Amino acid sequence: MAAVSELSDTPNQWEFSCDLEVDLESEENASIVYAALVVDKELQPDKVKRQMSISDGKLSVHFEAVEARFLRASFSAFVDVLILATKTIEELGPGMEL
Amino acid sequence: MKKMIALGFEGSANKIGVGVVTLDGTILSNPRHTYITPPGQGFLPRETAQHHLQHVLPLIKSALKTAQITPDEIDCLCYTKGPGMGAPLQVSAIVVRVLSLLWKKPVVAVNHCVAHIEMGRIVTGADDPVVLYVSGGNTQVIAYSEGRYRIFGETIDIAVGNCLDRFARVLTLSNDPSPGYNIEQLAKKGEKFIDLPYVVKGMDVSFSGILSYIEATAEEKLKNNECTPADLCYSLQETLFAMLVEITERAMAHCDTKDVLIVGGVGCNERLQEMMRTMCSERGGRLFATDDRYCIDNGAMIAYTGLLAFAHGSSTPLEETTFTQRFRTDEVHAIWREKHESGDMNGLVEG
Numbered sequence: 340m341a342a343v344s345e346l347s348d349t350p351n352q353w354e355f356s357c358d359l360e361v362d363l364e365s366e367e368n369a370s371i372v373y374a375a376l377v378v379d380k381e382l383q384p385d386k387v388k389r390q391m392s393i394s395d396g397k398l399s400v401h402f403e404a405v406e407a408r409f410l411r412a413s414f415s416a417f418v419d420v421l422i423l424a425t426k427t428i429e430e431l432g433p434g435m436e437l
Numbered sequence: 438m439k440k441m442i443a444l445g446f447e448g449s450a451n452k453i454g455v456g457v458v459t460l461d462g463t464i465l466s467n468p469r470h471t472y473i474t475p476p477g478q479g480f481l482p483r484e485t486a487q488h489h490l491q492h493v494l495p496l497i498k499s500a501l502k503t504a505q506i507t508p509d510e511i512d513c514l515c516y517t518k519g520p521g522m523g524a525p526l527q528v529s530a531i532v533v534r535v536l537s538l539l540w541k542k543p544v545v546a547v548n549h550c551v552a553h554i555e556m557g558r559i560v561t562g563a564d565d566p567v568v569l570y571v572s573g574g575n576t577q578v579i580a581y582s583e584g585r586y587r588i589f590g591e592t593i594d595i596a597v598g599n600c601l602d603r604f605a606r607v608l609t610l611s612n613d614p615s616p617g618y619n620i621e622q623l624a625k626k627g628e629k630f631i632d633l634p635y636v637v638k639g640m641d642v643s644f645s646g647i648l649s650y651i652e653a654t655a656e657e658k659l660k661n662n663e664c665t666p667a668d669l670c671y672s673l674q675e676t677l678f679a680m681l682v683e684i685t686e687r688a689m690a691h692c693d694t695k696d697v698l699i700v701g702g703v704g705c706n707e708r709l710q711e712m713m714r715t716m717c718s719e720r721g722g723r724l725f726a727t728d729d730r731y732c733i734d735n736g737a738m739i740a741y742t743g744l745l746a747f748a749h750g751s752s753t754p755l756e757e758t759t760f761t762q763r764f765r766t767d768e769v770h771a772i773w774r775e776k777h778e779s780g781d782m783n784g785l786v787e788g
Contacts (some may be wrong), residue, residue: 375534378758379527416524420531423490427535430494437502 353388353403355410361398361421368432369393372424376417387413441512441748444500444536445740446493446529449521449549450574451480453489453528455496456737457504457511460744462559465504467730467737468496476609479602486524493532500736508540513752515743518546519764521574526760534758543752545743546759549734550575550766551586555745556738557700561725565696567688569681569713570766572701572734573598573617576642576681578688579766584775586766589688590640597677598703600644604673607652608666615733620670621706627671629664635676640687642680647673678709682716695722705732745773 363369373393381387387404400417404410440459447454447469454469472488474480501507516533519526537544554568568579568586576592595603598617605616610623634650636643651673658664685697697717699710705728714724731738746752749772 371535371538374538374755375531378534378756379530379760382523419486419490420527423493423528423531424535426494427532428539431497431508431536432539435508437498 352405354405355407356401356403357410357414358402359400359414359417361400361425363396363398363425365396366393368425368428369396369398371428372398372421375424376420379420381413383409389413389417441744442506442510443513443515443545443740443744443747444497444511445515445547445736445738445743446533447517447549447552447734447736447739448489448493448525448529449517449519450525450734451485451488452734453492453496453525454734454736454739455493455500456735456740457500457506458737458740458744460748462741464737465506466500466502467735468499468503469733469735470496471614473613476611477606478612479606482522482524485522486528489525489528493528496736497532508536508542511540511542513543513545513743513747514540515545515547515739515747516758517549517552517739518759519761520549521760521762523760523762526762530758530760534755537755537758543747544755544758545747545751546753546757547739547743547746548764548766548769549739550577550579551769551771552738552742553700554579554586554698554766555742556731556735557698557704557725557727559741560727560731561698563696563698563723563725565694566698566725567685567692567694567696569685569697569699569704570701571597571681571699571703571709573602573703575701576644577766578640578684580688580692580694581771581774582692584770584772586769586771588765588767589691590642590684593638593641593643594645595648597642597644597681598701600648600677601673601703603648604651604655604669607655608669615702617703617706620674621708623667624670624674624708626667627665627669629668629672630675631658631664631668631672633672633676635680637680637683640684642684644677647676674706674708678706678712681709682712685713686716686720689720689722695720696725697722698725700727700732702733705729749773
């Protein structure tokens, strides 16, 4: 998991951005996580934008925000539900034990 | 014949629950975990969501184990769509979406208020009662009419449970097992009735002014030994519950119904049940109420209500499995309550 945050040079409303890439180790897991997380839209689309994509079993997420605090809040909330989704697959997916 | 089975998730407030039920209302398992805050403090969305995140997966395993079922045997997955706090609601929604894809099962989104009503009906056997739904987040008088649960009266500000919970914070009563329970116990020792504002506006009630009044006067009265904390709990309960009984009675007159069903967390308060029972018996009707296992938020009520909808052909496409803080009781089309031609009933029993 790697996060990179940068300030862009051009004067831009979406000044703050950050990227997240997670290796989910299979195309199937990646598509499940993507489908589960894409349903919930950002609560303040005029302040934060989130774009997701999957390839080679990896989930890539790009965040853009108008202020650092919105970027931080959105990123943090997203990581919480991302971990929930991956844990659900690990614990209740194929080969689960009760 | 195989019975239809649903797995349900509830996490709209400070309880996270997972339940397994069959279509006839049999509860195979219904574990839950409550986020209990220190005395004097309420629960906040973010912390509550963190609580749910930590407990939801162990609860699913426990629910399946107790019910002695495997995911293969489940017909549908149900979750609370709303109303409730956003962040805690999201936990159930995410888990249900992932499980739906993992286990290849359909999803049914459920209205929390309607789930309380259906759970109350199946547990008590009340067929078509006037429903008083009282909890920490909701206060509504409801009756079924033409496909929907119609709201006859409701609070115009805070819920009755919220009023009680916040008064418990003033007295720094414990939140374990719930602030309302501790107020109820203390109220039994109350002897002196303190006059409080009584605010019924037509079919609606208002509690925030009463809370402000008692918050503003409690400290002074206690300091001057004018009354005890028990007297205040007793007086608050008597006043709030009298208001609820009044609007329920008015709804009964409107609907020409004699039966009353109380659901929601405040519904397990025995003093409220006693006052309502007195009113019902004076009108020649019956009171239906349940204990804390069913009254308080739980996964089984969501599973059962979702399964009712599913058995009548309704499910929610994955891309529509959202959650919402506001979701009124009367927005739901209660398809399972409509009268069907005998030919339509076949789908009900096939698993």
